[in-house]
Amino acid sequence: MADNFPHRSHCPINYALESFGDKWTLLIIRDLMFNDKESYGDFLASGEKISTNILADRLKRLEELGIVTKGVKESNRSRVVYSLTQKGRDLLPIMLEITRWSGKYDANTYASRSFLARLEQDRDKLIAAIRAGW
Amino acid sequence: MADNFPHRSHCPINYALESFGDKWTLLIIRDLMFNDKESYGDFLASGEKISTNILADRLKRLEELGIVTKGVKESNRSRVVYSLTQKGRDLLPIMLEITRWSGKYDANTYASRSFLARLEQDRDKLIAAIRAGW
């Protein structure tokens, strides 16, 4: 959890942008959080087609920031697996509010009606339910 | 509200990233939402030192996306003023969850204790109170 680079400011919005304010980082977090992905290859296979050098860079950065940890699979110790730390899991409310906003404004959103309805009607219970699965 | 560029996907996270997934856009939204800024010069004066060409580009983009509207001040019709649309104001819950996360993990955060406490204790009331001021 390095975090020892010069900050533009300690505005909370800016702190977040310096952590995950780019076009790719939140997609990796999404895959870890909602799509049961855990390996380099898993992330590469996502629909948005991240390139290998960017993926490697972002995973390294997320590790340095303490949002993700790197380990190996017990069943196959050559397989590298990434997972969210508490700091990473705490991004859940942000991810859900983003989903709500995009669900409202993107006419072609992939987010399902039922999920959006659940989010609208009882956000707190939905958060609790997801956390219970961790 | 153009939105007619090729999307990487219609994943809600990705849609949001394509709207404001860069190092500067959310700072402009922050200034409009919380800091009573409205003009080009106001945004330029913010602590993070955005450069003029990037600012002009992002304002244009935000307008195209329907998040911000551009107008002129009645009292001085040479003065351009920007303001949030409903789509922009609907980013409030995201902004607050980001503030909460950064407030938790940035030891040097600018976010005040009292604001963070209010956010923790009654998020919904805080949102309602801010909306009431719009």
Place this chain on the structure above:
DNA sequence: ACAGGAAATTGCTTTTTGCAAGCAAGTGAC
């Protein structure tokens, strides 16, 4: 008409991204 300020635009350099190819380490079949 002119001075002044606000809102950009332009030109140039540096940094970051995107893409394809290559490579190293571990594993599984034989």
Place this chain on the structure above:
DNA sequence: GTCACTTGCTTGCAAAAAGCAATTTCCTGT
């Protein structure tokens, strides 16, 4: 053991975006 295969990266290079300083345009009040 060795050889093909998979996984997890690294490298090189071209293209795009960001950063920075200087310049310009467009009001507008005097």
